[in-house]
Amino acid sequence: xxxxxxxxxxxxRDTDAYFQLTLQAPEIARATQPGQFMHLRIPPLRExxxxxxxSIFQANGETVAVLYKTVGKxxxxxxxxxxxxxxxxxxPLGHGFTVPAGGGETPLLVAGGYGMAAMYLLAERSPQKGIxxxxxxxxxxxxxxxxxxxxxxxxxxxxxxxxYGEKGLVTQPLVAELKxxxxxxxxxxxxxxxxxxxxxxxxEEFQVPAEISTDEHMCCGVGVCLxxxxxIKTASGWEYQRTxxxxxxxxxxxxxxxxxx
Amino acid sequence: MNLSxxxxxxxxQNPVMVASGTFGYGAEYARLLDLNxxxxxxxxxxxxTPVRGNPTPRTAEVTSGMLNAIGLQGPGVDGFIEKYWPxxxxxxxxxxxxxxxxxxxxxxxxxxxxxxxxxxxALELNVSCPNIKEGGAQFGTDPKLLAAxxxxxRKATTLPLITKLSPNVTSIVPYALAAEAxxxxxxxxxxxxxxxxxxxxxxxxxxxxxxxxxxxxxxxPIAIKLIWDARRAVKIPIIGMGGIQSAADAVEFMLAGAxxxxxxxxxxxxPQTALAxxxxxxxxxxxxxxxxxxxxxGAVRLS
Ligand SMILES: Cc1cc2nc3c(=O)[nH]c(=O)nc-3n(C[C@H](O)[C@H](O)[C@H](O)COP(=O)(O)OP(=O)(O)OC[C@H]3O[C@@H](n4cnc5c(N)ncnc54)[C@H](O)[C@@H]3O)c2cc1C
Ligand SMILES: Cc1cc2nc3c(=O)[nH]c(=O)nc-3n(C[C@H](O)[C@H](O)[C@H](O)COP(=O)(O)O)c2cc1C
Ligand code: FES
Numbered sequence: 001x002x003x004x005x006x007x008x009x010x011x012x013r014d015t016d017a018y019f020q021l022t023l024q025a026p027e028i029a030r031a032t033q034p035g036q037f038m039h040l041r042i043p044p045l046r047e048x049x050x051x052x053x054x055s056i057f058q059a060n061g062e063t064v065a066v067l068y069k070t071v072g073k074x075x076x077x078x079x080x081x082x083x084x085x086x087x088x089x090x091x092p093l094g095h096g097f098t099v100p101a102g103g104g105e106t107p108l109l110v111a112g113g114y115g116m117a118a119m120y121l122l123a124e125r126s127p128q129k130g131i132x133x134x135x136x137x138x139x140x141x142x143x144x145x146x147x148x149x150x151x152x153x154x155x156x157x158x159x160x161x162x163x164y165g166e167k168g169l170v171t172q173p174l175v176a177e178l179k180x181x182x183x184x185x186x187x188x189x190x191x192x193x194x195x196x197x198x199x200x201x202x203x204e205e206f207q208v209p210a211e212i213s214t215d216e217h218m219c220c221g222v223g224v225c226l227x228x229x230x231x232i233k234t235a236s237g238w239e240y241q242r243t244x245x246x247x248x249x250x251x252x253x254x255x256x257x258x259x260x261x
Numbered sequence: 262m263n264l265s266x267x268x269x270x271x272x273x274q275n276p277v278m279v280a281s282g283t284f285g286y287g288a289e290y291a292r293l294l295d296l297n298x299x300x301x302x303x304x305x306x307x308x309x310t311p312v313r314g315n316p317t318p319r320t321a322e323v324t325s326g327m328l329n330a331i332g333l334q335g336p337g338v339d340g341f342i343e344k345y346w347p348x349x350x351x352x353x354x355x356x357x358x359x360x361x362x363x364x365x366x367x368x369x370x371x372x373x374x375x376x377x378x379x380x381x382x383a384l385e386l387n388v389s390c391p392n393i394k395e396g397g398a399q400f401g402t403d404p405k406l407l408a409a410x411x412x413x414x415r416k417a418t419t420l421p422l423i424t425k426l427s428p429n430v431t432s433i434v435p436y437a438l439a440a441e442a443x444x445x446x447x448x449x450x451x452x453x454x455x456x457x458x459x460x461x462x463x464x465x466x467x468x469x470x471x472x473x474x475x476x477x478x479x480x481x482p483i484a485i486k487l488i489w490d491a492r493r494a495v496k497i498p499i500i501g502m503g504g505i506q507s508a509a510d511a512v513e514f515m516l517a518g519a520x521x522x523x524x525x526x527x528x529x530x531x532p533q534t535a536l537a538x539x540x541x542x543x544x545x546x547x548x549x550x551x552x553x554x555x556x557x558x559g560a561v562r563l564s
Binding site for chain 2: 041
């Protein structure tokens with residue numbers, strides 16, 4: 001983990017409300033593990049003080065990239081920043097996905113929204129290729145499909161309005177795949193909480209392990225403020241653990257879903 | 262140049278601390294900055310037993326500040342001593358332990374336990390957390406209860422005691438006087454302000470706890486006034502906090518009457534803030550030819 005002032009190499013619209021930001025950040029790039037994130041201070045945001053967390057989409061030698069959706073003050077201000085401008089980044093942060101071992105389990109990825117970006121490095125570094133199930137409301141919500149195909153992964157898309165791929169929810173093709181049978185499969189999921197809950201239930205039903213990446217509001221990003229917690233089962237009951245430190249990736253069996261928001 | 266500050270029998274190398282609840286248990290930020298440069302490290306509030314804390318969302322950003330309702334999540338005295346004390350003890354700067362309880366007896370018991378640990382720099386009595394329904398805030402809003410807590414802790418320990426006052430009172434003066442009279446070595450002013458924010462689309466409160474504590478630069482002028490009020494009433498040192506994000510802010514607190522300061526919310530967005538504040542205070546003293554930082558305390562000019 002380092003805190004650095006980093007330069008924007010590019011910040012371009014990807015699709016619709018999604019932008020890709022690439023930063024010159026060698027120390028962060030070299031240390032990044034799949035599923036980790038960065039905490040960015042967006043300089044034009046004067047009265048909005050807090051940093052914003054973003055999953056690391058790609059880490060290539062000297063640079064890191066994030067894919068982000070403009071949803072509010074910070075992401076809209078970020079979208080106006082240009083190549084050459086600087087911002088402060090803390091990263092890489094958090095506990096990421098377990099990269100499958102060679103000859104081990106077949107990874108099945110389940111993504112919604114920016115979850116696709118959050119899981120790209122996992123796919124890239126997994127010796128075993130698998131399938132990505134990606135869902136969104138409409139076609140523009142399906143991100144970086146080409147990147148996954150380029151590294152030899154199969155992508156199965158669903159949209160709620162049927163404008164792309166199968167019509168419906170991402171869990172439908174996932175369940176169909178699990179029903180076909182097969183051994184040694186493991187689920188990895190990142191997306192809205194409702195999707196994570198559904199994936200956790202499916203994992204339980206089919207008795208397959210699942211790692212899920214949680215999304216909570218964060219202040220510090222480094223474990224000091226205790227704002228970002230999720231309920232995690234322990235030997236003696238349950239406790240709140242930090243998305244930014246023990247997470248964002250948790251074993252779905254350990255999450256107390258009844259209490260998780 | 263003399264930057265050192267005394268709080269009871271404790272001497273700080275400089276007047277800049279980090280505020281309770283904004284710096285974890287120290288170790289988390291050790292990878293980003295040299296903690297041994299600080300005046301002191303103040304840890305998150307601890308009571309006797311572990312505390313789970315409030316449901317999420319526990320935070321909401323507001324204009325120039327934030328709300329939080331953590332609910333004093335913590336490992337309890339034993340968990341703290343086992344997990345976090347070894348690191349804190351290894352620092353060259355003092356660790357101040359922020360403590361709380363739901364009864365006067367619990368406060369005293371926690372104080373006794375930390376007295377026995379050996380090596381603790383000071384205890385900060387949190388009588389003012391707005392996010393806990395039982396205890397906490399009511400000790401900070403009733404001068405008699407406050408006096409009872411301070412007196413009980415005073416009997417329980419010889420460690421320097423800092424009483425962290427609630428801002429949620431008509432006048433802070435009776436509270437400052439009560440703490441001083443019962444043997445508190447210093448005051449911390451201020452804790453967060455009770456506050457609320459609502460999402461206008463869902464019409465739901467932004468915090469699961471409905472209300473929370475407001476902190477950050479938006480509270481600074483109110484904190485300055487509280488310190489100014491307390492300074493004229495008591496002789497004991499005051500640790501000022503509330504929205505400090507620069508040396509200029511820290512100097513303003515000192516001119517109002519603070520002997521030392523703590524950086525809180527700013528740690529979250531700029532972890533280097535406390536170090537920058539120390540460097541900036543040095544520059545200020547040099548520029549104004551001030552040899553001893555104590556000469557700044559309460560030195561606001563009224564005419
Ligand atoms: C571990 C993690 C990884 C993330 N990765 C990505 C990513 O790769 N791409 C992407 O587009 N988004 C990602 N997000 C969500 C992203 O952080 C929010 O969309 C962003 O903070 C919104 O900021 P804003 O100022 O535009 O929105 P506003 O609504 O104006 O923000 C107000 C406050 O709420 C917080 N907030 C709002 N929405 C979220 C949210 N969904 N999660 C956490 N905090 C939120 C903001 O940080 C800010 O403090 C991630 C979140 C987490 C926790
Ligand atoms: C997330 C958070 C947690 C806090 N936890 C505590 C606590 O455990 N005990 C305490 O006395 N004060 C706590 N505080 C209050 C701070 O120590 C400080 O008094 C307050 O934040 C004002 O300073 P600031 O505006 O610089 O943050 C907390 C503040 C925040 C933002
Ligand atoms: S964001 Fe502060 S502890 Fe996780």
